[in-house]
Amino acid sequence: MRPLKIELKDISVNYGKIHALKKLNLSINKGDYIGIVGPNGGGKSTMMKTILGLIKPNKGQISYCGTSLKKSEIRMGYVPQISDINRMFPITVEEVVLSGRMTRKIKPFFKYSDEDKLAVEEVLETVGLKKLKNRHINELSGGEFQKMIIARVLTLKPDILLLDEPTAMVDVMSQRQIFSLIKKLSKDITIILVTHHVQMISKNVEKLIYLDRNIIAEGNPNEVYQYAYLRPIHQNIRRKLVGGANV
Ligand code: ADP
Ligand code: MG
Numbered sequence: 001m002r003p004l005k006i007e008l009k010d011i012s013v014n015y016g017k018i019h020a021l022k023k024l025n026l027s028i029n030k031g032d033y034i035g036i037v038g039p040n041g042g043g044k045s046t047m048m049k050t051i052l053g054l055i056k057p058n059k060g061q062i063s064y065c066g067t068s069l070k071k072s073e074i075r076m077g078y079v080p081q082i083s084d085i086n087r088m089f090p091i092t093v094e095e096v097v098l099s100g101r102m103t104r105k106i107k108p109f110f111k112y113s114d115e116d117k118l119a120v121e122e123v124l125e126t127v128g129l130k131k132l133k134n135r136h137i138n139e140l141s142g143g144e145f146q147k148m149i150i151a152r153v154l155t156l157k158p159d160i161l162l163l164d165e166p167t168a169m170v171d172v173m174s175q176r177q178i179f180s181l182i183k184k185l186s187k188d189i190t191i192i193l194v195t196h197h198v199q200m201i202s203k204n205v206e207k208l209i210y211l212d213r214n215i216i217a218e219g220n221p222n223e224v225y226q227y228a229y230l231r232p233i234h235q236n237i238r239r240k241l242v243g244g245a246n247v
Helices: 044-051 093-099 114-127 142-154 172-185 198-204 221-243
Strands: 005-015 018-029 033-037 059-064 076-079 160-164 190-194 207-212 214-219
Touching: 005 044, 018 044, 018 059, 018 190, 018 214, 033 044, 033 198, 033 221, 044 160, 044 190, 076 142, 093 114, 093 142, 114 142, 114 172, 142 160, 142 172, 172 190, 172 198, 198 221, 207 221, 214 221
Parallel strands: 033 190, 033 207, 076 160, 160 190
Antiparallel strands: 005 018, 005 059, 207 214
8 A cells, every 4th residue: 555644834925915824733634525615715726726836835834655645655636626628639538538547658659558448448448438438529518528627537547536526517416426426436546625515525424624724613514614604604694683673
């Protein structure tokens, strides 16, 4: 079994004058399935990109199994917030998923191996897209498209998968399918999932985090949900009652 432990210590990220993350501390352990919720602009995507090493923090350190990302050899898979694959590009589902195998070996006269093709068959089966493998990507529904992007990242057999709002632009039926697919994947892969679908994620994870530049609440999904979403409503109601003429 490959080890996995990622520790963020006092991480701060600024974009000019904007403080996107402020002294964030987080520990990710092997087998975790952590849900991240929070307001727009709360730093969720910034946190993902920082963990992935795509953004260098202004302050703080991240250790990967006690060392740097490169030395740790942790394989990270990333499904970004809005896919930047051009949907009008004339390419099939199978070709997109196969291209996930290419990243490390771009060279002249590159050819996919039988092993690559087998890996693609496997992941298409896992995400339930085998029948659609010859379909052009502009003929996919939003949900099928997301499953294809997840399949693509799975071909590299990541130790940890970071998904940024994978159900944002899909219908309710596909949202359920994607959540159930991720739940299945979470048995073998450590998962960090950012979403606005708080109720659905709460049913799936043991640990939910409410992030607003820092961790505001963390732990049992129901308690975090109550604390982060219901408390402000109650406060608001109370304030209205207190300020209203009938009180
Ligand atoms: P979330 O994903 O929770 O919506 P983000 O991490 O995308 O939040 O953004 C956090 C804050 O940082 C927001 O105020 C956003 O406008 C700002 N921000 C994000 N990316 C950039 C960037 N590349 N340049 C400048 N500001 C950014
Ligand atoms: Mg975001």
